[in-house]
Amino acid sequence: MSTLLYSLGRWSYRHPWRVLVGWLLLLAVVGGSVGVGMATGGIKGFDNSFSIPGTEGEEGLKILNRTFPQASGTSAQFVIVAAPGDSIEDEPYRGEIGTAVSSLGTLDGVLAVTDPFGDTVSGMVSDDGQAALIRLQFEGTVTDVPASTKTALEDESTSLRAALPEGSQVAVGGDLFSTSLPALSIVEVIGVLVALFVLIVTFRSLVVAWFPLVSALIGVALAITLIFLSTAFATVSSTTPMLAIMLGLAVGIDYALFIVARHQDQVRAGTDPEESAARATGTAGSAVVFAGVTVLIALIGLGFAGIPFLTTMGIAAAAAVAVAVLVAITLTPALLGFAKARVAGWGYGLSRGVAVRRR
Missing domain, CATH: 3.30.70.1150 (ACT-like. Chain A, domain 2)
Known part of the structure; x- marks a missing residue:
């Protein structure tokens, strides 16, 4: 697994535009399909009814x-x-x-x-x-x-x-x-801004702080459009997108953070940025895959409760986590490829493409 992720991280670092455009094209295709489905009536939208059979x-x-x-x-x-x-x-x-x-x-x-x-x-x-x-x-x-x-x-x-x-x-x-369904609000926006501030302080870099957020937001956007698309052939409760958004943002930021933090430490230690991105994807990326699979199993396990809307929520949230893992191990090293050695942050300069600490 580590060897495969090492090669994937190096390729993504070398071809950042291909990876970024590829994810954006996939998002556009799925989003376009959702738009066409809603216009033609093929996509039913979310179901607000809940039932617990057998009770x-x-x-x-x-x-x-x-x-x-x-x-x-x-x-x-x-x-x-x-x-x-x-x-x-x-x-x-x-x-x-x-x-x-x-x-x-x-x-x-x-x-x-x-x-x-x-x-x-x-x-x-x-x-x-x-x-x-x-x-x-x-x-x-x-x-x-x-x-x-x-x-x-x-x-x-x-x-x-x-x-x-x-x-x-x-x-x-x-x-x-007396009943209100959950929906996005200004609270979520404030939460993302707080996360950005924390990342800026942690990485000491305005550029690098955006990488986990960009990866997470693209992954969440793709997951939500896929959930919308699934309503064409399945009944999906209206609370499912909110669960997918919350989990997708949480794990998306965390998983990208693992790789970026490892990469930044290695670059500050003098490792070549390309080699560092490959190593970070092979090591931290392995932890990301393991953590993602663990969460997937837990979410899919909701189906054993025998409650239809919980089963649907678990599968949809698991899909959001799976997308977050794929985005983290491909798009994150691609974004690092755009930054090169500039990921070192404040207090570091460049010497022949390698980060050097300023005195």
């Missing part, structure tokens, strides 16, 4: 869905509070609430809307006549309700608040709004 809870939900479907889905509520001194049962509250109930009943996915002033309804108006509750029942689970319906509910809440007298309050909530 009592799952069986109970199935029985409820068969025997009492109108109560098996998720729900939402509108809470309307009258202005101080007003009664919710007087006009214009009663009329505006009735209009809102009629409008809500036409939304996509709504099975039923409970009018708080209905003849067969009780307990939907407070005893003091200050507040009323509109209840909505939807088909399926929280993740089955389209985002457009949630937006329409919020818009209806705003419209109802504007139509009622000043001082009135309208709020929308319930089970439908």
Whole structure:
């Protein structure tokens, strides 16, 4: 393994443009395939539904869905509070609430809307006549309700608040709004910037600090596009990309860091940069492959739990780790080939292509 990685590292160092362009072309091809698939409808996108077959809870939900479907889905509520001194049962509250109930009943996915002033309804108006509750029942689970319906509910809440007298309050909530799916945020961007700062301090070089990040980001981008592509023939949960991104960034930076750190130490010791890159890939690269395979086995082992969405998440995350390993042992020495002996960092100069410590 070490001999093979040594040769691979030397070749990548000598042909940095070929390696870099090769990875970028592969990313462009996969990304283009995803774009075409989404345009033609071949790629289904991510599935927001989760199930755990064989559990009592799952069986109970199935029985409820068969025997009492109108109560098996998720729900939402509108809470309307009258202005101080007003009664919710007087006009214009009663009329505006009735209009809102009629409008809500036409939304996509709504099975039923409970009018708080209905003849067969009780307990939907407070005893003091200050507040009323509109209840909505939807088909399926929280993740089955389209985002457009949630937006329409919020818009209806705003419209109802504007139509009622000043001082009135309208709020929308319930089970439908209690579940949020993970998504990228500014926190991840801050984390990458912090990682860059730490790498700059560690390597004492602005150039070298970017190498682990570039390797990790290219690997993550390729892994995510591959996961998108896999939705054309498999059901992938919406939480899978986030797990792949987090693991891909973590191991991608670490694996490239192993090779770059070993290479920098050897160059500072006076080793020829090309020979150093080959050695670093053969030695530190072997540790990268071993660590990557260990993580792969652990992630694929999630499939033994017998939970479909966990199995899918494990396989997708394992694919992200595999891509990170391949990028680390090929693209990292190629990036080192661009820098040559300049990887030594601050406090070192060049003498005939070899790093020399300044006095």
